[in-house]
Amino acid sequence: MNADIHRKGTLRGKLMTTVVLTALAGILFSSTTLFAYQLWSLRRQFRVEMSALARIVSDYLVAPVSFGDSSGMQDALAVLQSRPEIVRAELRQNDGTVLAHFGRSESDHEPWASPGFHGFHLQVAQQLILLDEHLGELRIEATWRPVILSAVKSFIPALLAMIVFSGIGLALFTRYRVHSLLGGLDSLTSSANRIASTGDYTVRPPVQSQDEIGTLTATFNHMLDQLQATDQTLRRLNQTLNTEIAERKRLERALVDSSRVAGMAEVATGVLHNVGNVLNSINVSAQLLRERVETSQLQGLHEVAELVRPHLTDPKDFLSSDARAPLLLQFVHELSDQLKVEQKLELQELQLLGRNVEHVKEVVAAQQNFARTSGVLEPVDLAGLMEDALRINGSSLANHRIIVRRNFAPDATVETDRHRTLQILVNLVSNAIHAVKHNPFEDRRVDLEIRADEAGFKLVVQDSGVGIAPEHLTRIFQHGFTTRKEGHGFGLHSGAIAARTLGGSLSAESEGLKCGARFTLFIPRPVQPASQPVPSPEVPGAAVSVA
C-alpha cells in the first residue's frame, strides 16, 4: 500500500508531503523536547523555591522556637499553608517533639521520608540553627502536580496552535518553493513526453536555472543533439539497408529459380543415366532376339513346306512311295524340338527384355518419387537386388569379359527403398565396369560382397581397375566431379544422397591409381543378427549376368 502510494504519487506531492511532515515532526519533537525541558526546569525551580521557602520560614522560626512562642510558630506555618502546593509541614525539636504542624490530606499522618522527590511530591527538610546551635527541623511536603497541570494546560493549546499555523505556513511556503524549484523539471518532463509521443528530436526544454535541474536539462539537450544526429545516421543506414535487403531478396529469388532448374536437371540426368544403363541391356536383348530370329530353324520348316507342297493332293502316295518321306518325318520331329528350344530361349530373352522395360518404368517412377517424396519401404532381398544390378549391366559385363565374383551373406533382407538402392548398385557396378574394361582380360575383376552385422548391411562393390588418386578421394561424391571423359559427375553424387536418404551411407576406398577401388553402401537395420558371408565360386561375368 505504502509502496503503491510511493510509486503513484507525483514528485511535487512527495516533496511537499516530505517537507511538511518532516517540518511538523521536527516541530513536534522540538516542542515535546522543549516541554520536557520546561517540566524539568519547573521541577528544579519548584525544588529551589520550596527549599528557599523552607529556609526563610526556618529563619523566621528561630526566634519563636528560641523564646517558645507557639503563636509565632503557627504564624510561620500559616505562611506555608497559604501556598496551595504545600500539603503538609511540621516543626519539630531535635528530640523529635513536634512543636507545630499542619496537613491537608490523609497522608498527613504518614511517616516522613527522606528529603527529595517521591512521585509528584517533594519533601524538604530545613534545620533551625542559631549561632551554630541546632534548635530543630522544619519539614515541608509539597506536590508539584498543579505545576505540571498548569504547564500542560498552557502547552497543549499552544502546541496545537503552533502545529496548525506552522503547517499552513509550511504548506504555502513549500508549495511556492517546490513550484519554483521544479519548474525546470516540469519543462523537462513535458519535453520528454512530447519527444516520446511524436519522435520529434528537435524539441529542446529551456534551461531555467544553474542548479542540478539546470545541469540535467543542459545534459538532456546535449543528449538530444547526439540522439538527433544518431537518428539521422540511422535513417540513412536504414534506407541503405532496405535497398540492400530488396536486392538480396531479388537475388535469393533468382537463386531459388536457378536451384530449381538445377534440381530438375539433376533429376533428368539421373533418369537418363539409369535408363541409359537399362537401355544397354534392352538393346543387347533386342540384338540377341534379332540374331536368334535370323538364325531360327523356321527356314527348315519353310523348306519342308516347299517339299510337301506338290503332294498336297495325294499325300498317301508321297508317304508310301517317296523315299524322302521317312526322313521328312524325322526332320519335322527334330525341327519341332529345335523350335521348342528356340521358343524357350526367345521367351526368356523377352522376359528379360520385359523386366528391363519394367525397370525403366520403375527408374522413371523412382526418380519422380525421388524428386518429390521418399520411396516406399519394403523388405528387399539384397542378394537379388545385387543380381538385378548385374543384369542391368549384363551386356557391358559380357562385352568386356569381366569376371564377377560374389560373396553374399545369407538371408540378407532389409526393409528399405528397393529402387533407390538398385540405382545406387547399378551405378556402382557401371563405374566398376568402366574402371576395369581397359585392364588385361585376366585382370578385369569385379567383386560383389554383402556383409551383415548388428548395425545393418554393407554392400561392397570392389574392382581391380584404375583406382582413385588420393587428392580425388574426397571429391568424387561432389556433383559434377568425374575422372572419365564420358562421365558427367552425377552418379556418385546422387548415390551418396540416396544412401543418406535411406539412412545409410556411401563410402569409397582406394590405395591410389591402378590399385582398384572399393565402394561400400551401408544400409542400417533396427535389429538384425549378424551372419557370416558364404563365399561363391568365380564365374565369368558374361555367362553369369546374362544367364
Add this chain to the structure above:
Amino acid sequence: VVACLALLFVGMLAMPHARANDTSLEYRVKAGFLFNFAKFVRWPEEVLAPGAPLRIGLLAPPDVCGTIERALADKSVAGHPLIVERLTEMATKAPPHMVFMHRSITPVERRLGTLANGHAILVVGETPDFAAEGGLIGFTNRGDTLRFQVNLEAAEHAHLQLSGQLAGLAEIVRPHR
C-alpha cells in the same frame, strides 16, 4: 505552654539544683530569656571584643540572683562566656553588657539613668511599662504566656543592634516623654 517552655529551658539550662517553687521557676524562665536576648543582640566590637566575656549584671534580691546565676552558669553565647554579677559587687568595675532589674528596684528612672548613661548596656526589667519608661526590654505577661516589649529608640541610643527576628517577636513600644 509556660509549663512546656519551663520544661524546655530546664532541660536546656540543665540546672542541677532547681527548686520547685513558682519564684524559682519564673526566674529560671526569665534567665532563659536573658540567655536568648544575648543571642539576638549585637554589641559594638569595642564594647564586646570577640571571645570576651559577656557580663550580665543583676539588680535583684539575693534569691533571685542566685536562681539566675545558677541558670546561666557555664553558658556562653557566640564564643562569649556568660558571667553573672550582682551589681552591688561591681561598683568599681566596668559597666556590664546586660542588666536585669528586678521589679523591686525603684525608682526605675534614676537607676536607669545611672546605669545606661549612653553605655552599650542592654537593660532588661520586669516592671510594667519598663521599656516605655526608658528601659530597653521589658517582660510582660499575655495571659499565661511570658512575652516582652522592646524600646527601639533606647536600643539605638545604646548603640545596640537588635536582630530583626527578636524585633519581630517582641512588642514594639515607644518611650513616654
